[in-house]
Amino acid sequence: MVIEPKFRNNIFINSHPTGCAAEVRRQIEYVRSKGRIQGPRKALVVGSSTGYGLASRIVAAFGCGAETIGIAFEKEGSDKRPGTAGWYNTLAFQKEAVAAGLQAFDINADAYATEVKERAVETLKRTPAKVDLLVYSLASPVRTDPATGILHKSVLKPIGGAYSARSVDVMSGEVKDFSVEPATAQEIADTVKVMGAEDWKLWIAALLGAGLLAEGAVAIAYSYIGPAMTHAIYREGTIGRAKEDLERGAREIGGLLSSVGGRAYVSVNKAVVTRSSAVIPVVPLYISLLFKVMKAKGVHEDCIAQIERLFADRLYTGDVPTDAEGRIRIDDLELRPDVQNDVAELWTRVDTANFERLADAEGYRRDFLAVHGFGIPGVDYAADVDP
Numbered sequence: 001m002v003i004e005p006k007f008r009n010n011i012f013i014n015s016h017p018t019g020c021a022a023e024v025r026r027q028i029e030y031v032r033s034k035g036r037i038q039g040p041r042k043a044l045v046v047g048s049s050t051g052y053g054l055a056s057r058i059v060a061a062f063g064c065g066a067e068t069i070g071i072a073f074e075k076e077g078s079d080k081r082p083g084t085a086g087w088y089n090t091l092a093f094q095k096e097a098v099a100a101g102l103q104a105f106d107i108n109a110d111a112y113a114t115e116v117k118e119r120a121v122e123t124l125k126r127t128p129a130k131v132d133l134l135v136y137s138l139a140s141p142v143r144t145d146p147a148t149g150i151l152h153k154s155v156l157k158p159i160g161g162a163y164s165a166r167s168v169d170v171m172s173g174e175v176k177d178f179s180v181e182p183a184t185a186q187e188i189a190d191t192v193k194v195m196g197a198e199d200w201k202l203w204i205a206a207l208l209g210a211g212l213l214a215e216g217a218v219a220i221a222y223s224y225i226g227p228a229m230t231h232a233i234y235r236e237g238t239i240g241r242a243k244e245d246l247e248r249g250a251r252e253i254g255g256l257l258s259s260v261g262g263r264a265y266v267s268v269n270k271a272v273v274t275r276s277s278a279v280i281p282v283v284p285l286y287i288s289l290l291f292k293v294m295k296a297k298g299v300h301e302d303c304i305a306q307i308e309r310l311f312a313d314r315l316y317t318g319d320v321p322t323d324a325e326g327r328i329r330i331d332d333l334e335l336r337p338d339v340q341n342d343v344a345e346l347w348t349r350v351d352t353a354n355f356e357r358l359a360d361a362e363g364y365r366r367d368f369l370a371v372h373g374f375g376i377p378g379v380d381y382a383a384d385v386d387p
């Protein structure tokens, strides 16, 4: 079939297999061009198929030569419709890893489930090396608690009062005001259940219990802080509560890992275009303005550039530099005062009429299409593809 992009309200409902494969190869080439990093030998990546998790797996494998085990939850293609981008990314990663002589195993199932952790343990035992890096990069709207069977749903809402701001439908360029009611106590607790540290700790316990962690193993999860203009909906909202829990969790996990001389970190990453960031109110508008400013200053980075720098300049440098709270900061360029002052100035002026000019609308759209395998240079989109 010939596959054309289909999207609604900043959500894509299809993806392109050839384009996804080309985008995975671009990221691999980027990592190769940066040279070798003395990093992990065997990495488990939970949330490995798209965004920051995929980038982490690519850097571990193609930047460090590591064996990788990926856990993701993606939909396979059928005769009638394409699968999700993460499904094709994983197939493409496998193919490139095999070609490069790198071991790569995958489990496509719910990472929150106990039996999936057990399957991961069995898979990890298939090769003799122990895991020296666990990347936890899940972004999910729901989680079934394995202890109770209860399905928890995360929400993106402010806490304490309603929040009104501007947002953009990036594909149409329409900037409009919106308002979100504050979260209930239950919604806050549910979001922490889904996106907080509880499941990360269960992963660490499963690996430690099976004796699969190497001496000096590193566990890392990803967080976001961002500027004041997004705080009400992000850092001080429900998702921010979950991120605080994740950051507290890193300290607890660090304690657990001391038995193998290991360490746990949260890395605060930059805002980038992924399936998950596209659905957070305000964030696509903020990101489009941020990209305009960061590109003008020559400091823009995408997922793969962020993670390559995280490994090369932070995680595997000897002494890992952290902030006062023990977090790795790779959002340093995003939060530079000159960058944020320029974004804040544009923020006061942006509307539908000037969005294309003030913001990097084109760059955002290009990234958003690329995340789903569309608009990739060199791909023949008129060609028939088998989904």
Ligand SMILES: NC(=O)c1ccc[n+]([C@@H]2O[C@H](COP(=O)([O-])OP(=O)(O)OC[C@H]3O[C@@H](n4cnc5c(N)ncnc54)[C@H](O)[C@@H]3O)[C@@H](O)[C@H]2O)c1
Pocket: 046, 047, 048, 049, 050, 051, 052, 053, 071, 072, 073, 074, 086, 109, 110, 111, 112, 137, 138, 139, 140, 141, 222, 223, 224, 268, 269, 270, 271, 272, 273, 274, 275, 276, 277
């Ligand atoms: N995108 C950003 O701007 C940004 C910035 C800073 C930090 N982060 C953080 O990075 C992490 C990853 O986010 P992303 O933007 O790369 O998201 P993403 O949507 O691109 O990736 C999410 C991954 O989680 C997997 N996943 C979701 N539910 C699953 C389940 N039940 N079982 C197994 N796998 C599952 C998906 O398959 C995918 O591999 C999150 O913690 C996010 O908060 C993102």
